[in-house]
Amino acid sequence: MSQSPNDASGREATSLRDILCGSLSAADIGRKVELCGWVARRREHGEHLAFVDLRDYSGIVQCVIDGAHDVRSEYVLRVSGTVRARPEGTINDRLSTGAIEVGDCEIEVLASAEPPPFGLDDRTEVDEQIRLRNRFLDLRRPRLQKNLRVRARVNRAIRSAMDDQGFVEVETPILWAPTPEGAREFAVPSRLHHGSFYVLPQSPQLAKQLLMVGGIDRYYQIARCMRDEDLRADRQFEFTQLDLEASFVTQDDIVGFATRAVQDAAEAATGERPGQMATMTWRESMDRFGTDKPDLRLDGELIDLSATFGNSEVKAFAAPIVKALVIPGGATTTRSQLDTWTDRAKSMGAGGLAWFRVTREEGVLGFDSPLDRFLSDQERSAMLEITSASEGDLVLCVADEWRVAVDVLGTLRSQILSLPVGDGPACYVWITEFPLFDGLDAEGKPQxxxxxxxxxxxxxLDLFETDPLAVRSQAYDLVLNGWELGSGSVRIHRADIQRKVFRALGVTDQEAEERFGFLLNAFRYGAPPHAGFAFGIDRLVAIFCGEENIREVIAFPKTQSGTDLMTGAPARIAPSALNDLGLRPFPVES
RNA sequence: GGACCUGUGGUGCAGUCUGGAGUGCACGCCGCCCUGUCAAGGCGGAGGUCGCGAGUUCAAAUCUCGUCAGGUCCGCCA
Structure with a gap:
């Protein structure tokens, strides 16, 4: 418990206390101490004796009170007493301070307390709604105490890693200009310029590129980013990322910088330093795992059956690509579950989902499947051989265009085989060579x-005219156990290539000028080749803490509908404040 | 915008499918007893708009519809 650098180390002494509860041990026997903390639990034995478990962030110690007193749960106490060994037979092995106790206690009640709405130990599962409404009490509990301290260590390790690598921490504006691109932006009305707005940055993307033009050379920031998009277990309106950018570098340099930061962060958080991280291209990841954020802990890859079924008589397999996925032990999957998966496949654009339960009859492997009777003996044995499926397994197949087939099976793979994100080994992988464009929009322009x-x-570069969707980019993601931690890219610093990309995107010179004019203008004055990266610290810390939800590593998170149950935000503001901002609300329907 | 899950004393649950008196369990809270407990123990007690609103019914925590809140997911997140 006390191995963390933030825990007791002598720095915790104040004018009111000189040591932390959880840091006391047999070595302190005989020492006079002054402690401050909350009453975690009390055991009354009449007016002559009471035991009070005093708690601070470091842990709990038993204080013995002889004589009159009135202390109750969560009272804030200052206790002066002497550390002594517990009498024989009363040692508590489940407590790190269980061999000692504080005796001859003098109690000062610093604050009384009403009974808390829920127990502050870690034994009780409490509904998250109630935890969020009373977050200040939830924070007192060991889980968030631990998570927030892990987070602080991660932040410190990252700052130190970036500093070591010659990066300069620069703060960028929270009040930025609207640059409509991807995510919906939060707008801040201007008091001095009615009708005009600042926006909160989705990321410091443009600012950090300007810093490169400004000769900062290596920039980083632990930056807050705001996106007004729907929330999820791994997404809040506002989130924190390590944002970095460097000049005169290649992709490999950036990958090295970021890898070092993540390694140091992991070591600080978990004590284990990740080794070299795998790298694979986007194409390979999609082909083998059907996703650009593969969970490499999971068994099984997508298997290509196109060679076997390319000329199949089976109608269901009449497609350019046939992909298969083996679910070990999946033969017991119910028909209704298979129907659910089939619906999912169809909703993703596939014609259907073929399934084969692998059975054994009289020593011979075969299939229980509606499609089995359409298979030739040759196809049946080929499928068994290529997939290496054995009795009791389930084989899922999708025949379609490559992208549809891998998307569907990749989604099913991560859904069916999923593991808690903190379980097992930490599998990092860099995904490289993302496509530059991601499909066409409604007007047929690349996105x-x-x-x-x-x-x-x-x-x-030559593919721009012939096959723009095939153009690969110098963009890269870092993935951990199926979670996208972050992404980055080498930036365009040459005007001719930038024009080419804008033209392909259908962005006119005028539009480019309106949206990014200040950046393009800056680039006219000598832009160094530069590249950067950003990864989400909330997600990283959540995984380190074994949490499935980033709310568990955020002090004051919002609900899925974007409200704060403790403060009541968002809330109306006074009409006079609206006037100042030049705003008039729409009438609210009753 | 959509799908699914949850909502019962302060907390966590059971009860809901199969309607019959707010019934039960554990924790907490209050009072009394108790000098070695540690999730203390014993005795006693308080505490409820079964999220909210309609409907069906002789009768609704339970069935139906609507609604609100929380969660998970799809869409969305350059």
Whole structure:
């Protein structure tokens, strides 16, 4: 418990206390101490004896009170007493301070307290709604105490890693200009310029590129980002990322900088330092795992059956690509579950989902499947051989265009085989060579997959005219156990290539000028080649803490509908304040 | 915008499918007893708009519809 650098180390002494409850041990026997903390629990034995478990963030110690007193749960106490060994037979092995107690106690009640609405130990599961409404009490509990301290260690390790690597911490504005691109922005009305707005940054993207033009060379920031999009277990309106950018570098340099930061953070949080991280191209990841954020802890990859079924008589397999996924032990899957998966496949654009329960009859492997009777003996044995499926397994197949087939099976793979994110080994993987464009919009124009300043792979520049969707980019993601931690790219610093990309995106010169004029203008005055990266600290810390939900590593998170149950935000503001801002609300329907 | 799950004394649950008196369990709270407990123990007690609103019914925590809140997910998140 006390191995954390933030825990007791001598720095915790104040004018009111000189040591932390949880840091006392047999070595302190005979020592006079002054402690401050909350009453975690009390055991009354009449007016002559009471035991009070005093709690601070470091832990709990038993204080013995002889004589009159009135202390209750969560009272805030200052206790002066002497550390002594517990009498024989009363040692508590379940407590780190269980060999000692504080005797001859003098109690000062610093604050009384009403009974808390829920128990503050870690034994009781409490509904999250009630925890959020009383977050200040929830914070007192060991879970959040631990998570927030892990988070602080991660932040410190990251700052130190970036500093070691020559990065300069620069703060960028929270009040920024609207630059409509990806996520919906939070707007802040201007008091001095009625009708005009600042926006809160979705990320410091443009600011950090300007810092590169400004010769900062290596920038980083533990930056708050705001996106007005629907919330999820791994997404809040506001989140924190390590944001970095460097000049005169390649992708490999950036990957190295970020890897070092993550390694140091992991070591600080968990004590285990990740080794070298795997790298695979986006194409390979999609082909093998059907996703650009593969969970490498999970067994099984997508298997290509196209060669076997390319000329199949089976109608269901009449497609350019046939992909398969083996679910070990999945033969017991119910028909209704299979129907649910089939619906999911159809909703993703597939014609259907073929399934084969692997059975054994008289020593021979075969299939229980509606499609089995359409298979030739050759196809049946080929499928068994290529998939290596054995009795009791389930084989799922999708025949379609490559992208649809891998998407569907990749989704099912991560859904069916999923593990809690903190379980097992930490599997980091860098995904590289993302497509520059991600499909076409309604008007048939390519969409930027990352952002429009992402540098294409040099060797793909010729494809712009012939096959823009095939153009790969110098963009890269870092993935941990199926969670996307962050992404980055080499930026375009040459005006001719930027024009090419804007033209492909259908962005006119005028639009580019309106949206990013200040950046393009800056680039006219000598932009160094630069590249950067950003990864989500909330997600990283959540995984380190074994939490499935980033709310567990945020002091004051919002609900899925974006409200704060403790403060009541968002809330109306006074009409006079609206006037100042030049705003008039729509009438609220009753 | 959509799908699904949850809502019962302060807390966590059971009861809901199969309607029959606010019934039960554990924790907490209050009072009394208790000098070695540690999730203390014993005795006694208080505490409820079964989220809210309609409907069906002789009768609704329970069935139906609507609604609110929380959660998980799809869409969304360059």
């Amino acid at each position: 930027a997959a990352h952002h429009p300043f992402t540098m294409p792979l040099e060797e793909d």
